[in-house]
Amino acid sequence: xxxxxxxxxxxxxxxxxxxxxxxxxxxxxxxxxxxxxxxxxxxxxxxxxxxxxxxxxxxxxxxxxxxxxxxxxxxxxxxxxxxxxxxxxxxxxxxxxxxxxxxxxxxxxxxxxxxxxxxxxxxxxxxxxxxxxxxxxxxxxxxxxxxxxxxxxxxxxxxxxxxxxxxxxxxxxxxxxxxxxxxxxxxxxxxxxxxxxxxxxxxxxxxxxxxxxxxxxxxxxxxxxxxxxxxxxxxxxxxxxxxxxxxxxxxxxxxxxxxxxxxxxxxxxxxxxxxxxxxxxxxxxxxxxxxxxxxxxxxxxxxxxxxxxxxxxxxxxxxxxxxxxxxxxxxxxxxxxxxxxxxxxxxxxxxxxxxxxxxxxxxxxxxxxxxxxxxxxxxxxxxxxxxxxxxxxxxxxxxxxxxxxxxxxxxxxxxxxxxxxxxxxxxxxxxxxxxxxxxxxxxxxxxxxxxxxxxxxxxxxxxxxxxxxxxxxxxxxxxxxxxxxxxxxxxxxxxxxxxxxxxxxxxxxxxxxxxxxxxxxxxxxxxxxxxxxxxxxxxxxxxxxxxxxxxxxxxxxxxxxxxxxxxxxxxxxxxxxxxxxxxxxxxxxxxxxxxxxxxxxxxxxxxxxxxxxxxxxxxxxxxxxxxxxxxxxxxxxxxxxxxxxxxxxxxxxxxxxxxxxxxxxxxxxxxxxxxxxxxxxxxxxxxx
Amino acid sequence: xxxxxxxxxxxxxxxxxxxxxxxxxxxxxxxxxxxxxxxxxxxxxxxxxxxxxxxxxxxxxxxxxxxxxxxxxxxxxxxxxxxxxxxxxxxxxxxxxxxxxxxxxxxxxxxxxxxxxxxxxxxxxxxxxxxxxxxxxxxxxxxxxxxxxxxxxxxxxxxxxxxxxxxxxxxxxxxxxxxxxxxxxxxxxxxxxxxxxxxxxxxxxxxxxxxxxxxxxxxxxxxxxxxxxxxxxxxxxxxxxxxxxxxxxxxxxxxxxxxxxx
Numbered sequence: 001x002x003x004x005x006x007x008x009x010x011x012x013x014x015x016x017x018x019x020x021x022x023x024x025x026x027x028x029x030x031x032x033x034x035x036x037x038x039x040x041x042x043x044x045x046x047x048x049x050x051x052x053x054x055x056x057x058x059x060x061x062x063x064x065x066x067x068x069x070x071x072x073x074x075x076x077x078x079x080x081x082x083x084x085x086x087x088x089x090x091x092x093x094x095x096x097x098x099x100x101x102x103x104x105x106x107x108x109x110x111x112x113x114x115x116x117x118x119x120x121x122x123x124x125x126x127x128x129x130x131x132x133x134x135x136x137x138x139x140x141x142x143x144x145x146x147x148x149x150x151x152x153x154x155x156x157x158x159x160x161x162x163x164x165x166x167x168x169x170x171x172x173x174x175x176x177x178x179x180x181x182x183x184x185x186x187x188x189x190x191x192x193x194x195x196x197x198x199x200x201x202x203x204x205x206x207x208x209x210x211x212x213x214x215x216x217x218x219x220x221x222x223x224x225x226x227x228x229x230x231x232x233x234x235x236x237x238x239x240x241x242x243x244x245x246x247x248x249x250x251x252x253x254x255x256x257x258x259x260x261x262x263x264x265x266x267x268x269x270x271x272x273x274x275x276x277x278x279x280x281x282x283x284x285x286x287x288x289x290x291x292x293x294x295x296x297x298x299x300x301x302x303x304x305x306x307x308x309x310x311x312x313x314x315x316x317x318x319x320x321x322x323x324x325x326x327x328x329x330x331x332x333x334x335x336x337x338x339x340x341x342x343x344x345x346x347x348x349x350x351x352x353x354x355x356x357x358x359x360x361x362x363x364x365x366x367x368x369x370x371x372x373x374x375x376x377x378x379x380x381x382x383x384x385x386x387x388x389x390x391x392x393x394x395x396x397x398x399x400x401x402x403x404x405x406x407x408x409x410x411x412x413x414x415x416x417x418x419x420x421x422x423x424x425x426x427x428x429x430x431x432x433x434x435x436x437x438x439x440x441x442x443x444x445x446x447x448x449x450x451x452x453x454x455x456x457x458x459x460x461x462x463x464x465x466x467x468x469x470x471x472x473x474x475x476x477x478x479x480x481x482x483x484x485x486x487x488x489x490x491x492x493x494x495x496x497x498x499x500x501x502x503x504x505x506x507x508x509x510x511x512x513x514x515x516x517x518x519x520x521x522x523x524x525x526x527x528x529x530x531x532x533x534x535x536x537x538x539x540x541x542x543x544x545x546x547x548x549x550x551x552x553x554x555x556x557x558x559x560x561x562x563x564x565x566x567x568x569x570x571x572x573x574x575x576x577x578x579x580x581x582x583x584x585x586x587x588x589x590x591x592x593x594x595x596x597x598x599x600x601x602x603x604x605x606x607x608x609x610x611x612x613x614x615x616x617x618x619x620x621x622x623x624x625x626x627x628x629x630x631x632x633x634x635x636x637x638x639x640x641x642x643x644x645x646x647x648x649x650x651x652x653x654x655x656x657x658x659x660x661x662x663x664x665x666x667x668x669x670x671x672x673x674x675x676x677x678x679x680x681x682x683x684x685x686x687x688x
Numbered sequence: 689x690x691x692x693x694x695x696x697x698x699x700x701x702x703x704x705x706x707x708x709x710x711x712x713x714x715x716x717x718x719x720x721x722x723x724x725x726x727x728x729x730x731x732x733x734x735x736x737x738x739x740x741x742x743x744x745x746x747x748x749x750x751x752x753x754x755x756x757x758x759x760x761x762x763x764x765x766x767x768x769x770x771x772x773x774x775x776x777x778x779x780x781x782x783x784x785x786x787x788x789x790x791x792x793x794x795x796x797x798x799x800x801x802x803x804x805x806x807x808x809x810x811x812x813x814x815x816x817x818x819x820x821x822x823x824x825x826x827x828x829x830x831x832x833x834x835x836x837x838x839x840x841x842x843x844x845x846x847x848x849x850x851x852x853x854x855x856x857x858x859x860x861x862x863x864x865x866x867x868x869x870x871x872x873x874x875x876x877x878x879x880x881x882x883x884x885x886x887x888x889x890x891x892x893x894x895x896x897x898x899x900x901x902x903x904x905x906x907x908x909x910x911x912x913x914x915x916x917x918x919x920x921x922x923x924x925x926x927x928x929x930x931x932x933x934x935x936x937x938x939x940x941x942x943x944x945x946x947x948x949x950x
Contacts, residue, residue, distance in 0.1 A: 283882060399766070399874025406875050413878065414700070414721045422719060503878035 003191040004224050006106035007231040020232055021103025028239025035246045035345060042293065042301050042343050048275045049297035051262040058261050061381070066260040071379040075312060077144070081137045082379075085174070088134030089253075092181075095127045096238055099181065103235060115200055128182070128206040135178040135207055142171040152311035159330045163249070163309055170250050173241050178207060180234035186211035187227035191220060247340075249309040249333075256380040259306040262299050263381025268537035268584035270497050271297075271386045273393060279506065289393025289500060292352040293338055296387065303382040304339055307332035313374035313384065318615040319367045323630035326367035328374040328384045334359050335387075356395060365391050366402055367627050370498045371579040371615035385498070392500030405499070408624045413504055416490030416511075417456035418621065426454075427486035429465035430472070437473045440483035442519040448483035450475070451521035453512075455531035456491045457654045463661070464654040470683035471527040471548050477686055478555035482525070488515045494534035494580070495621045509539055516541065525551055527679055529580035529653045530619075536585065547581055548679055549591040549652055556597045562687040566600040573603045574646035575678075576637065576660070577613035578653035591652045591678050598685050606644045614640065616663075618655030634663035638673060649675040689744035689837065689860075691735040692800040693768065694791050694820070695728035697752055697759040698810040706918075713916050724759040727806025729766075731866035733873040734835055735804055736767040742837050744801075745769045749794050751779055751787055760889055765880035766873070776893035778901035783911045784812040786904035788819035793897040795824065802842070803863045807831050811913065817865030827862040833870045 010017045064070045069086060072079035094110065101108040113120040145153065146168045155162050185200070186208040192199035193216060202209040215223060245253050252259075273282050273289065275297075282288070290296055313328040314320045320327045338359045342350045356362055368388045375383055395401060401409070411420035430439040440446055452475060458468040475482045493508035512535075516524065524541070526532045527548040536545040555561040575595055581587045588610050595603060608614045617633035638660060641649045649660050660675035699706070699715065700723040707716040724732075735746040747770040748763040750756045760771035774790050782790065795803055803821075807830065808814035814830075821828030834845030838857070846854045847867055858864075894901045902908055928935045943949040 283879060288879065396875060396877050397879065399876065399880075401875030403872055406873075409875065410700070410723065414723070420700075420721070424719070501877055503882070507878065 002106075002188065003195040003197055003220070004188050004227045007103050007228050008106045010224075010228050012228070017228060017232070018104060021100075021235065024232070024235050024239055025100050025103075028242060031243045032239070032246075035243060038343060038345050039246050039251075039305065041349070042339050043298040045294050046296055046298040046301050047294070049262075049271075049299045050275045051299055054265045057265050058263075061263060061265070062257065062261050065263075065379070065381060066257055069379070071377070074377065074379075075310075078141075078150075078310065079379075081141045081144075084133050084137040085141070088130040088137070091127050091130035092134070094123070095181065096177075099184075099231075099234060100238070103231065121201070124201070125203045128185075128203050128208050131178045131182055132205070132207040135175055135182075138171045138174045138178070142168050142175075145171070152315040153309075156327070159327065159334070166248055167309070170241075170244075173237060173244070176237050177234060177241065179211075180230045180237065182206075182208035183211055183226060183230035184234060186215060187223045187230060190215035190218065191223045191227070194220065194223075246305075249307060251305045252308040252380060255302060255306040256308075259299075259302055260381045262302065264375070264383055266537065267586070268533045268580070270389050270538060273502055283503065287394075288397045288502065289395070290387070290390035291354055291356075291394040291398070293335075293342055293355065294352055295394070296335075296390070300383070300387055300390075301335075301339060303387075304332050304335035306380050307336060307382055308380065309333060310379065312377045312379065313382070316373040316377045316612065318369065318371060318373065318617065318633045318636075319627075319629075321614075322617075322633050322636060324367040324627050325361060325363040326365075331360070331364075331384060331387065332382060356391060356400070360391065362395065362400065362402075363628060365395065366405075366625060369579070369615045369617055369619035369622050369633075371619065372583040373579075373612070373615065376583050376611050389498055389500055392498075393502060394500075396500040402625060404624050404626055405621055408621055409496075409499070409501060409504065412491055412493075412496060412508070416508065417460060418491065418495075418624065419456065419460050421456075421460040423487045425487075426459045426489060427484060429454075429459060429468050430484070432465075433469050433472060437469075437476045439472050441486035442483040442521070443486070443488070446483065447520045448481055449522050450480045450482040451516060451519050451524045452482050452484050453492065453516075453524050453526040453528075453531050453535060454484055454489065455526065455528040457658070458528055459489070461654065461658070464657065467527050467654050467657070467677045467679055470677070470679040471525075473683050473686070474548065474552055474555075474561065474679055475525065477561050477688075478551060479560055480525070480551070483519070483521075485512075485515050485519065492528075492531040492534040494530040494538070495619060497534070497538060498619070499621050505538075509534075513539060513541070516543075527652070527654075527677070529578045529585070530655065533580040533584050547585075547587055547590070547652070549581070549587065549594050552679070552682055553590045553594045553597070556594060561682070563598045563682065563685045564687055566598055566602075566685070569600070569602075571602070571648050572646045573601060573648045573650050573681075574606055574641050574644055575603065575609070576606070576616070576641070576649050576651040576656060577609060577611075578651060578656050579613065579615050579619070581652055582613055583611055591650075594678060594682060595650060598681070604644045604646050606640045606646070608640060616651075616656045616659035618653070618659045623655065623658065632659075632663060632666060634659035635667045638663045638667045638669055642667075642669060642673060647673050649673065650678050650681055651675065652678040689738060689742055689801045690799060691738065691744060691746050691802045691804065692795055692798065693728065693732050693735050693746060693748050693763070694803070694805045694816070695732065695748050695750050695759055695763055696725045696806070696809045697722050697750065697756045698725045708916060708918070713913055715916065722755070722758070724762055725806050725809040727808060727866060727868055729763070729806075729873050730868050730870050731804040731806050731864075732763045732766055732768055733871045734866055735802075736874075737871060738802075738835065738837055739767075747772060747798065747800075749774065749791065751775075751782065751790050757889060761881060761884050761887075762876055764884045764887065765876045771887075771889040773889050773891045774897065775891050776901070776905075778894050778905045778907070781906035781909060782904050783909040784815035785819055785910060786908050787812065787816050788823055789899060789904055789908075790897065791816070791820050792823045793899050794892065795820070797892075797897075801860050803861070805863070805865045807865045807867050813911075814865070817863055821863035824863070827858050828864070829856060829858055829862070830865045831867045832864045833867045835864070835870070 008018045069083045072082050113123055189200050189202055189212045202212050245251055311329050317328050342352055370385050408418035412418050427441050442448055454468050458464045490508050490511050493505040497505035523543050524545045532547045575592055614637050651657055657677050664673050699720045709716045739746050746768040748760055748768045749772040751774045764771050772794055805817040829844050831847050832844045833847050836843040841857050841859045843857055848854050928938050
């Protein structure tokens with residue numbers, strides 16, 4: 001016989017409280033079901049998406065990213081707090097569900113989880129400590145969020161009001177849950193101790209243990225009130241919270257598991273205009289790309305729901321950092337607001353308006369360099385590049401393209417390169433090295449094993465042709481039987497597809513694929529990560545594609561390429577990871593190995609390197625775009641290199657090199673810092 | 689409003705490396721990439737915007753061979769509803785008056801409230817618009833950089849030397865030659881061009897237009913280009929070298945020495 005009456009048997013003003021124990025869950029679950037049905041409606045009206053493949057990898061993603069919280073500690077303070085709360089929630093889920101039943105059946109325990117059973121005893125200790133940890137973590141988080149206010153949570157005026165109140169409110173709800181659950185238990189145990197009954201064990205140092213100790217001299221009637229009141233506060237708060245979740249950023253508590261399961265499994269590719277359509281069907285579509293909400297796929301709507309407003313994407317986003325219009329976090333938040341407004345909880349579904357002009361502005365959509373820093377960082381698998389590209393497709397379809405980008409697009413359509421250079425001059429760079437390193441132009445007669453895909457910028461740009469020359473020399477030194485397509489090559493189209501001009505991209509791709517097939521090459525090597533990415537991830541060729549850094553690293557290891565010692569000891573090198581080599585394709589180590597293979601080289605790493613590398617803003621056509629920004633990305637990058645103590649920035653991408661060289665001048669480091677491509681550096685140090 | 693826009697297919701200067709031919713009276717035209725004359729493109733965009741506002745149709749017309757079909761289709765992908773191709777061997781090497789004669793004949797086949805041309809193209813002394821207006825006995829405004837539609841008339845802005853702006857009212861029907869910068873022409877994607885690829889474009893020869901072949905083409909031309917060259921870089925340009933501070937100091941010295949600074 002327990003010393004206190006359980007909520008299931010208590011009466012308040014003559015009303016048996018068990019009534020509330022039944023009513024609160026029924027109303028709560030009904031309301032929750034209603035809200036969820038309203039939230040699921042837009043998903044069913046959104047476009048198709050193909051996310052039901054690659055099941056083992058998806059399960060692995062869930063294990064690592066959702067359950068393992070592997071991306072959380074990238075932001076140590078917030079990450080650790082989140083991990084504590086997350087695991088606390090997982091542990092407490094069982095208890096919360098049992099508590100709902102206890103309101104009706106006082107002695108209810110899940111099979112094996114009784115107070116006198118082994119698992120039950122262990123679980124009770126675990127859940128008491130979990131509640132304590134969650135309480136403390138939420139308390140610290142609330143102080144951090146409400147008082148210290150880390151910069152990345154700020155809401156720029158153009159994106160609306162501050163979000164602190166909602167964040168702190170939810171933390172208070174969670175703390176209320178923890179305290180009420182503990183108090184319910186503590187009041188009972190205090191009463192058990194006071195009456196000398198067999199007392200439940202409360203683990204020392206836990207929240208209920210503290211509460212129980214402070215209640216040892218409290219009158220029994222008060223304990224009784226506390227016991228029942230705590231129960232119903234918990235019960236009510238629990239169902240309130242459940243229904244509150246789908247109304248804002250805490251929806252992620254429910255959706256993140258699904259969002260991570262359905263997250264991107266391939267890297268570097270762009271989604272098709274619409275899944276399941278043939279090329280011809282796509283061409284005959286009346287409207288292409290995303291113009292209205294329902295043009296997004298269901299996964300992209302789920303992304304909007306899932307955004308936890310943690311601000312990591314925007315903190316890493318180079319466009320946001322230099323003050324461009326884009327902040328990926330608000331792509332999600334504004335998207336969610338648009339869904340919520342168009343699909344209200346009560347009343348009819350509204351007509352969707354054009355997204356660009358109402359929800360997003362054009363400058364926001366064109367500001368993205370598709371560097372992928374946001375997606376790399378998002379702890380719950382939200383995607384941005386496909387959404388941006390889809391909205392660009394919509395703009396292109398409506399002819400809404402910035403004037404500065406129209407010329408390069410026309411040139412690409414007519415000449416196969418954005419600079420409008422003549423096709424027949426594509427192989428002109430080979431003339432300069434004809435004696436030292438003759439480069440075969442594959443024209444149907446000669447066959448080669450390896451095709452060097454040069455791509456436009458390294459073929460035509462007066463400075464970047466040096467990359468092509470050095471690449472050819474390295475390939476020769478590595479003993480490769482290689483050739484180039486010459487005038488038969490057209491731009492890889494990596495930027496064209498990302499710009500949203502799908503059909504021009506298809507033309508370029510089809511042309512190049514045919515030329516590649518005719519060349520008879522068994523593999524492709526390129527020194528341009530943009531070409532590397534398009535050929536590897538967008539074209540889906542049947543032959544392997546490699547970046548030159550991997551080829552060279554192997555040749556150095558095999559002793560085919562021998563490198564001389566660095567002569568100038570004052571030079572400190574730093575490697576800048578190109579987005580399309582690193583983040584989109586995971587090639588981080590080969591360029592570093594190749595660099596470090598030069599005897600005597602001194603290298604340093606910049607603060608932002610590897611998968612957190614900072615984009616140079618070069619993403620192909622962005623070279624031609626004039627965004628509104630406070631500072632140039634590459635200027636910021638050069639400053640980072642200077643801060644790291646480097647005086648040579650080594651990159652492995654012609655677009656990066658263009659931007660770095662310009663930025664060195666703009667930032668006033670001319671003569672102090674130099675930029676060059678990895679292949680140029682290796683070529684200089686090759687024993688010939 | 690029924691609008692006729694006269695367009696021309698010209699070598700695209702942005703996508704070509706221009707070289708003179710051996711005769712020295714024209715550019716080397718092999719390997720050239722052609723596109724619609726830039727001024728004409730602004731005119732078509734303006735016409736589309738007017739029709740979007742007040743209704744009507746936009747028709748684009750060009751004098752040229754089969755290749756000119758591509759610019760008509762491009763402008764139709766942009767939003768023009770109809771295209772007309774004026775194609776006859778007799779039209780080759782027409783001068784401005786010849787072109788205006790042909791365009792007049794084409795314009796009189798329809799009933800247009802407004803006729804637009806680009807301010808100028810790659811040849812022809814920016815004369816076609818004015819000549820067309822005179823031949824058709826219609827009011828004309830040149831270098832128009834703003835159009836507002838009123839009742840039976842237009843309010844048009846014109847660029848004046850020194851960056852001044854003049855606003856005039858002009859009665860419809862009329863002819864306008866359009867200056868670049870009047871709007872931001874929309875982008876024409878590959879998809880749009882493909883979607884108009886099947887549309888039939890009516891073609892007229894001299895007989896179809898009722899034009900005497902002797903009055904147009906090389907036969908009727910009263911003007912002839914005799915030379916074409918790239919001017920040589922003259923003397924007098926001075927490159928200042930040194931650090932930014934040194935350059936600024938030198939520049940100040942020069943400006944002081946020449947009375948630009950006191």
